[in-house]
Amino acid sequence: MMKLLVSGLQWASFMLASSLVAPIAIAGLFGFSEVDTAMFVQRTMFVLGVSGLIQALFGHRLPISEGPAGLWWGVFAIYAGFAGTIYASDTEALRSLEGGMIVSGIFFIVLAAFGLLNRLATLFTPTVTFVYLLLLILQLSGSFMKGMLGLPNEAGTVQPMMMLGSFITLLLAYYFSAHRLNWIRQYSVIISFACGWLIFIILGQAPAITDHGQGWIQLPHLFVFGPPLFDSGTIVTAMFITLLLTANMLASIRVMEEVIKQVTGSKPKGSYRRAGLAAGVNQILGGGFSAIGSVPISGAAGFVAQTRNASIQSFLVGSLLIAVLSICPPAMNILAALPAPVGYAVTFVIFSKMAGFAFAELDKEKNKEQSRMISGIALLTGVGAMFVPAAAFTEFPVAVTSILNNGLIFGTLTAIAIEQWLIFFHRKKSKAGNY
Incomplete structure (x- = not known):
């Protein structure tokens, strides 16, 4: 029982560290007060915890944590600029986003109900999965490095003490992940978080725990920003976002299947149809609770590979802990005080293992020359787009x-x-040659 609880707490720590940045950043874009920001973070964490439970119990049934979808994060950022122009106020823009997530959920359910997700899954060949994973690592690398250097901050410069704390945490995380004792390797993530937090306390760089006077229990409310708006622009955007989120979800399921095969020796088979239906419900939850739409994150595969723990029970405990702690403001205030550089340093170690998965996918291709050509073009395109200003x-x-x-x-x-x-x-050329 204690082993299961510790494993669940480790999952919860990983979920928290990989999910806190998005709601805080979005709150800043819309100028939320400290109390509103805290409540937005709590609602988001509640949705992520519940979404993880729904997927693990009724959806793909794999230990894949839910995180704030980067695509929705981007759309939130764009809509923040629409306030005062297309929309009369920030609140109206947020109401439109509520509606967008609900539409996205409905569209997810339609795609799953008609069996279209299984057809889309065939598009994720080893070459495409390689490109996806490598681009994911490259896209996140900038955030990891900036976060470990203490950026961004008011001064706009690297913070030497934070950089030192991050470097020590990073070394410890790698040390624990490769330790000769199996139990230390298995719990390396939570040990790294604890040691990193202690290091930052010693260096005087740990943020203070704030109390926003919300009481001990704060149940999430529906439609905090007001009734959802369903305008044509948001509906079209939501439909495109759903298709892109589908790509993220399918890639995450496929990578986790491969990692579990490496860890346990047997490959599970996640249900794309059930995953799509569950994803639809989760998007509706995101809109209903005025939070951020979620998506299964590929980084969970790196977590499982590092801890060598593919137990669905541990994941369920972790998701349940996140959901329960999210309605307890004092607990969330303590967890939110985890120094951001610690989260970035530990997550850096987890994602660094994803590169190995990417190249392992590429090795599966029989036509190496064609695969390398496709990868080269796609990587140049994707990495190039990362350098174009928003x-x-x-x-x-x-x-x-x-x-x-x-x-x-x-x-x-x-x-x-x-x-x-x-x-x-090639098919057309082959048919022509038969005549």
């Missing part, structure tokens, strides 16, 4: 911007498009 796409529709301004999605879609075109071309 402001460069202000004249484009939101749906188009969400693709062009996201190197991960743009590069992955490029890989899918090129590979499918080559498959079609």
Whole structure:
């Protein structure tokens, strides 16, 4: 029982560290007060915890944690700029986003009900999965490095003490992940978090625990920003976002299947249809509770690979802990005081293992020359898009911007498009040769 609880707490720590940045950043974009920010974070964590339970019990049934979808994060950022122009106020823009997430949920359910997700899953060949994973690592690398250096901050410069604390935490995380004792390797994530937090306390860089006077229990409310708005622009955007979130979800399921095979020796089979139905419910929860739409995150595969723990029971305990702690403001205030550089340093170690999975996928391809060509074009496209300023796409529709301004999605879609075109071309050439 104690082993299960500790494993669950380790999952909860990982979920928290990988999910706190998005709601805090979005709250800053919309100018939320400290209390409103705390409540937004709590609602988001509640949705993530419940979403993880729904997927693990009724959806794909794999230990894949839910995180704030980067695509929704980007759309929130774009809509923050619409306040006062397209929308009369921040509140109206947020109500439109509530509606967008609900529409996305409905569209997810429709795709799953008609069996379209299984067809989309066939597009994720080893080459496409390689491109997706490598772009994911490259896209996050900037955030990891900035976070470990104490950026961004008011001064706009690297914080030497934070950099020192991050470096020590990083070394300890790698040490624990490769320790000769099995139990230390298995619990390396939570041990690294604890040691990193202690280091930052010693260095005087740990943030103070704040009390916003919310009491001991704070149940999440529905439609905090008001009734959802369903305008045509948001509906179209939500439909495009759903298709892109589907790509994220399918890639995460496929990678986790491979990792569990490495850890346990047997490959599970996640249900794409059930995962799609569960994802639809989770998007509706995100809109209903005025939070951020979630998506299964690929980083969970790195977590399982590092801890060598593919137990679904441990994951369920972790998700339940996140959901329960989210309605207890004092507990969330303590957990939210985890120094951000500690989270970035420990997560850096987890994601560094993802590179191995990426190249292992590429090794599965029989036509190496074609695979390398597709990968080269897609990686150049995706990485190149990461260097284009977000402001460069202000004249484009939101749906188009969400693709062009996201190197991960743009590069992955490029890989899918090129590979499918080559498959079609070879089939057509083969048929012509038979006549």
